[in-house]
Amino acid sequence: MYIISDIDDQKWDEYVKYHPLGNIFQMSSMYDVYKNTKNYSPIKLCAVNEVTNKIDGVLLGVTMREMTGLLGKAVLGGFSTRSIILGGPLVSDNSIDTLSKLLFEYDNKVQKKSLYTEIWNLYDIKSILNNVKYYSYEDHLNFLINLDQSEEDLWRQIHKSRRKNINRAAKKGVVIEEIKHKKMIPIFYKLLKESYSRVKVPLADMTLFESAFEQLVPKNMSRFFLAKHDDAYIGARAVLTYNNFIHDWYAGASNNASSLYPNDYLVWHVLKWGVKNNYKLFDFGGAGKPDVEYGPREFKRRFGGNLINYGRYTHLHSPVKMKISNIGLNIYQKII
Numbered sequence: 001m002y003i004i005s006d007i008d009d010q011k012w013d014e015y016v017k018y019h020p021l022g023n024i025f026q027m028s029s030m031y032d033v034y035k036n037t038k039n040y041s042p043i044k045l046c047a048v049n050e051v052t053n054k055i056d057g058v059l060l061g062v063t064m065r066e067m068t069g070l071l072g073k074a075v076l077g078g079f080s081t082r083s084i085i086l087g088g089p090l091v092s093d094n095s096i097d098t099l100s101k102l103l104f105e106y107d108n109k110v111q112k113k114s115l116y117t118e119i120w121n122l123y124d125i126k127s128i129l130n131n132v133k134y135y136s137y138e139d140h141l142n143f144l145i146n147l148d149q150s151e152e153d154l155w156r157q158i159h160k161s162r163r164k165n166i167n168r169a170a171k172k173g174v175v176i177e178e179i180k181h182k183k184m185i186p187i188f189y190k191l192l193k194e195s196y197s198r199v200k201v202p203l204a205d206m207t208l209f210e211s212a213f214e215q216l217v218p219k220n221m222s223r224f225f226l227a228k229h230d231d232a233y234i235g236a237r238a239v240l241t242y243n244n245f246i247h248d249w250y251a252g253a254s255n256n257a258s259s260l261y262p263n264d265y266l267v268w269h270v271l272k273w274g275v276k277n278n279y280k281l282f283d284f285g286g287a288g289k290p291d292v293e294y295g296p297r298e299f300k301r302r303f304g305g306n307l308i309n310y311g312r313y314t315h316l317h318s319p320v321k322m323k324i325s326n327i328g329l330n331i332y333q334k335i336i
Contacts, residue, residue: 001056001098003105007046015055016090017243021123024242025087026060029215036211037204039065045105047091047098057091057098059106063114064204083114087122096131103132103315111317121310122283135313141287141297143305147246147274148281154271157304162264169265172229176269179224185209188224191236192252199295209238209250216240225269227253227262235262239270246274248285267303 009028016022024030034042040062047057063083085106091098110117119135129135147154155163179188189206196203209224216222221242227235234257240247248270253262274282284305288294301307 001047001049001101003101004046004048005044007044007048007055011055012044012046012058015058019090019092021087021090021125022243023087023122023245024221024240024247025122026058026090027221027242028060029219029221031060032215033208033211034062036215037208039205040208043106043109045102047102055092056095057089057102059085059089059102061085061088061106061110061117063110081114083110083117084120085117086120088119091128094128096128099128100132103135107134107315107317114317116317117315119313120286121312124308124310126311129313132313134315136315138312138314139290139309140312141290141307141309143284143287143300143303144308145271145282145284145303145305147271147279149275151272151275154275158268159302159304162302165261165264166268169227169261172260174227174229174234174260174262174265176266177226177228179213179226182210182213184226185213185224187233188226188236188238188252191226191233191254192250194255195252198255212238222249223270223273225266227257227260227266229257229260229262234260235266237263237266237270241279244278244280245283246270246279246281247283263299271303 012028016026028044031042031044034040041064042060042062045059046055048054049056061083063081065081089099089102091102107117119129120140121129126137130137145154158166179185185206189209192209193203212222213224217224222238222240224238225236226233227237232254235251235253237251238249240249248267251263251266271282282305284300284303287297287300287307290309
């Protein structure tokens with residue numbers, strides 16, 4: 001087996017498509033999204049069988065520096081880069097050897113510029129990842145909602161309080177619009193920034209969403225929605241769509257719109273849209289660690305999905321820099 005970084009996109013995507021755990025985050029289109037995003041550097045690796053010359057595994061990851069602005073730069077400096085492998089690696093026959101070689105090569109490429117690498121699991125693959133050196137497991141929750149049911153059944157499984165909020169939004173005249181033109185992305189991004197600033201969490205540069213709109217929307221791999229009341233946009237949500245899955249990606253809402261419940265209404269709109277368009281599963285995009293308080297978890301729980309714990313795996317490349325980064329982040333959150 002040998003590892004290469006340059007392979008035909010069509011061959012790569014065919015492998016992902018027919019892999020039982022194939023997902024949008026390992027598609028070549030996501031590489032293109034990251035490549036055109038400020039402060040993002042994607043890496044693609046492919047394991048090729050020397051005998052058959054066929055693909056035995058793929059890995060798409062990205063290093064990112066999401067702390068933007070002069071303040072964040074001053075506080076964290078060069079200690080804010082991390083590496084994420086979302087939904088991968090994908091290997092044939094659950095081969096631990098292939099998995100280990102892909103991760104070894106990936107670590108060599110990112111360890112000098114990243115504090116750590118995290119593998120965000122979309123499936124329960126502990127049986128093979130537990131055998132990989134240097135990566136330690138942490139519990140991490142998520143909610144999955146079954147879309148293979150009628151809209152009426154889906155509505156009944158939502159908590160009573162959440163249904164009330166959705167009905168209130170409808171009665172108050174909130175409407176949902178799908179973004180059809182790139183010129184609306186700055187409005188979308190402004191709403192995300194309000195939410196991320198409110199909870200003091202760094203946000204990716206706007207080029208991530210511009211790139212996703214250009215690369216994914218034409219391929220029916222993403223949808224961008226806005227909630228509107230009168231003449232004001234009050235909520236935003238982006239989802240990724242692939243292979244019968246809808247992945248909740250980014251969301252935000254105006255600080256002054258809580259009484260209009262744009263977040264509740266947007267989620268319900270996406271769920272209805274998913275049922276109507278024959279998607280099978282809605283992935284709520286994470287619900288935090290079990291032993292750490294996490295506000296969005298309760299919001300997501302009340303939509304009636306199944307709580308799962310596929311966990312995450314972390315390889316810490318620089319413990320010293322990681323400590324400095326955590327100190328810097330705490331200072332940043334207290335200042336802003």
